Amino acid sequence: MNSEPDIAIIGAGAAGIGAARRLAQTGLSISIFDALPRLGGRAWTYKTSVGAVDLGCGWLHSADRNPWTRIAEESGFEVDRRLTAWGEQYRSLGFPKAEREDARRAFARWSHRVATGQPASDRASDALDPDGPWTAYLQALSGYISGDELERISMKDYAAYDEASTDCNWRVPTGYGALISASLPVGVELHLATPVEALTLGQSRILLQTARGTVRARAAILTVSTNVLAGGAISLSSALDPWREAAARLPLGNNEKLFLEIVGESPFAPESHVLGDPHDPTTGTYYIRPFGSPVIECFLGGAGARVAAAEGHRAAFDRAIGQLASLFGSSVRDCLRPLIASDWAHTSSIGGGYSHALPGQADARIALARPFDNRLFFAGEATHTSDFSTAHGGYESGVRAAEEAISALSPRSR
Template sequence: MIRFPRPSRREVLAGLSATVLAAPALAQNAGTGVDVAIVGAGAAGIAAARKLAASGRSYVLLEAASRVGGRARSDTGLGPVVDLGAATFSRMDGTLADAAGEAGLPLVAVPSAARLFVDGHEVAESGYDAFALALGRTRRDMLAAADAGKDGPAAAFLGSRGPWTATVEAMLGPLGCGRALAAVSTLDLARRQAPPDDVTCPLGLGVMLERLAAWTNLRTDAAVTQITNAGRFYALALRGERSVIRARTVILAVPAAVLVSDAIRFNPVLPARVMLALRGCPSGAIEQVAFTLPGNPLHLADNETVLARAGEGAPTLLRGRVGGSDVHVLRFGAAPAQALSGKGEAARQAARTVMRGAFGLDMPEKLLVSNWGGDPLIRGAMAVASPGQGAQRALFASPLGRLVFAGEYTTPVGWGTLTGAWNSGEIAAERAIRLTGGPA
């Protein structure tokens, strides 16, 4: 989420896109019954599992992949650890930081501001003023439209074209949520009030979530293929297994795009209004390319972010000196992200072109490239409401019978953030506890 108080010469604020647990209940196997089955072990599913474990309810956390964390994935292919999905989160407005601290996991502060570059050099204070003015006007007009109940394309509020218009457009749209502003709901974007991400875990956020999931009743490589409402309980069928898991309540903590894809079948099928709401919030496209840049040629602080307005190219977002190392990460959004998802050579050429155009720098051959769009268990980045669909997220706030939704897409104000996903999991667990009887 972008904040825009009066900036200094060096900074412009920009958002880039628990309790201590008792031992978990472990007496659940396929074919037995549990109070709650959680489908998906990303941040939302892990948060829900920890909440249920603390409550004493029986539960099982089912993850189709061999690893947990969802879009938080740590990689050491370049030597130092780097996250190619979620890389930072907010210590405010949630309990994720508290859970990490109670688990003894280290957290470090990161700059919650981005530096502005033009043609490889930081802009003067007047450049920050001009960017903040363009951003502030756009946000003000969007908020006014949302307050008036208008929900057209967010691109309509960019105002007159100026030197920073394209940068504001990219920051709010492709680089911020993975979709061009012409395809983004004004209401959805205006309602988003996520605090700026200001902390990370030096072990990697993927590793952090793995540690937080360690004391849960977790089953990996457990792909749920069908959920059947059998009256008093739900029957969950797993790929390759003849027996089923019976649960009184189910928490669906998988991405909205996975539910739309019919990767999980429902009997009876989900209501049309739910499917329409899910389709009204399609996934944005964000991919990241990591590489080493020795010698700190851009003179960046550790974990610092740069928003670059290239002379002829598209605006660029660079996360520099990850964890104090020589690793840097470029972010691509919308069409450019779709073009390089899963394509190593295309990613290399795109990253090289960006680095030369924005910073005048060459880059090494070895890269790490994300593939969120091509991962069948993820299917893209955050869920973003299309124009006219901004009110649809409210539908996920209520359980559907004893099916409870969780994930970043379920929160109108914190969508697209790791903190929002974690908070949604805790809220889903509280709802599941009430549905199974007894206080949350």
Template sequence: MPADRPPSFVDVAVVGAGAAGIAAARALAQAPLDVVVLEARDRIGGRAHTIDINGAGLDMGCGWLHSADENVLADLAETEGFAIDRTPPPWRSQAFNHETSPGDQAAFGAAFAAFDARVAEAARRGEDGPAATLFDPAEPWNGRIDAISGALNGARFAEVSIQDYDAYRDTGVNWRVPVGYGRLVEHLGAGAPVVFQCPVSRIDRSGPVLRLETARGVVEARAVILTVPTGLLSTEAVRIDPPVPDWLEAAAGAPLGLASKLHMTVTGAEDFPPDSQLWGRRDTADTAGYHLRPFGRPMIEAYFGAGLAWGLEAEGQAAFFAFAADEFASLLGSGFRRRIEPVAASMWGADPWSRGAYSHVLPGQAGARSRLKAPIENRIFTAGEGTSEDFYGTAHGAWMEGERAARQALRRLGLGPPPEAR
């Protein structure tokens, strides 16, 4: 149960109550240990966050159970009685043919598949430069491909490592939780020993026990599981003393990009096929993707990525709607402006406990994720989507990494099997 203040001493301190932190806490709960979860926010979930608008759960962060046929959170959702929506995702189709004909759509699909194949081949050769170097200069769809990178990576392909992008594993099965992914993670964290509004600023590793300096006092621990986003690690918003240069370099090599959402209501929604998609411009990466009528609701969920998202966020939430309204007016006529109203926009870049949406590895930094999760003195264990080598950028990748860190902590404390016995 949540507590007002942390205990002065625990066996394991988990820093962060997002998916990785909750997974770690649940795994540790099976052992005879004193555990605390120190969370800077006043809620569970981290970048899995659902808000309620007129009875509808709107996911401001993660919203898809990616690779659902292998996703541990999909299994847990069903076990816990959460309904699962298996409607196919909209992103491989186009709602209207105003700007993109069926032939154009097929050409775009072929262009993206060819780009992916070039990336895979370069990765097999051991290359690790910017994925954008593998664009075909004569390909007219490069702008759209790079716009999608904003949604996939939170960054343009010029900032994405060939090796890391190729390492992502996608089974192509994508489901959703209608009541909200954030609510699922929050439910799974119910009963965890969380102390809210308790950010950790420093972990002193100079003594025989670890000393965590928090906003609510000092906590000493035999082991720490650190699950905060990479941006807070590389900037030492959570500082480890003495510092670990290779670990800091690895965190800097896997920074957080930005993918932002804007939820809107729309009148006359029956004009749109449910769970369909519309993209804006095709000649630039500075365009947004629009999920029309998610779950059949009279709403639109807009996605903005990379530099476009950072720029609009810097202007404030209203800028997201202004941009979307302009794109819709261009695509569907100026009268469409009167049919949409903004509901909520995410601001993960401005959030001091996130500073971005999810991680990507920079060109030339292949291996940053594995270096980041290497234990520090076998008593500080880093976990999160940023340490997941094949499911990075996802809540289930973070969850699996939290469980991995918990196993390492249990072995450190003499309560788990050795690695070779797993």
């Protein structure tokens, strides 16, 4: 292990890999550390008996400007640009067309108020229709989009994301996580299953304490999740308390995925979608047979994801199968088998889904992204002011932090 690299990167997710890709062009020595035994962070393509599934990010959001789209094409990964079934309800099961249109109008009214109103409270829930019939539906959407209920979401923060989004969503058939993990450049010294336990600010070096020894780096880029940074997993100097406090104002929401295997004959059509129950804020949303594969992806957000984390996988699978049976008929229980589930809430080196700003705290993203002493730099999706909660936001933040580090260490090497 190089005990004195020029730059140490803590975290080997999209942000850490983005930083490493930019730094690899400079000739500086780079070491990257991650507590997990794999690359990718919240991007994880998991190989099952019936094919690969993405337990973390799965969609190239804003794909027409997403840097991972270009990286995929340059690396030989296929990008599927077809329109998907998200937003549709297969055969209107449990959610008739008239109700869907009414619910969409409610979402449009809420979105307009968020973009134009933004009262002093900055609470997204304050943009709801009083006594509106679609509050549960909007809370479910908030869970999918932001990982939490509207009462805990900043209007300003949500509006920044919504304005920047192009609503162009493509897929990587072999897995978004596989793409990200395959994108670490050569020449970077990689240390997996090596958590950084303490970060100390020496006079001329940053000291990283790991189980494999102490690393003395000229500069470091910290890309860990906000829940990890705000917690005590990494011992930090009190001089970094403002960054911890900014991270606490940008907590990770709750998002989990369950995958069910389809066995034998079934009524499930390829590339179809259903929302479990539009009147239940904890409902799952189900993408059926993506790319024709014999699986159903159940996505849970906010309250639904918290219930799954609290009750465990068995109960979560039972609930998902029950929702599908209520739509497709009880006979589908015989052709659905639990396959694999995420557990981001209990992954200690991550601690949740993706970041959202608490009401009144959108500017914490700017505070979190500030360098410390021109030698400790911060990246990760939470530091991006408009593309937070995405892998491309993470990547772009890593490139930005790398540029800052390059400028600090050797301005002429740009």
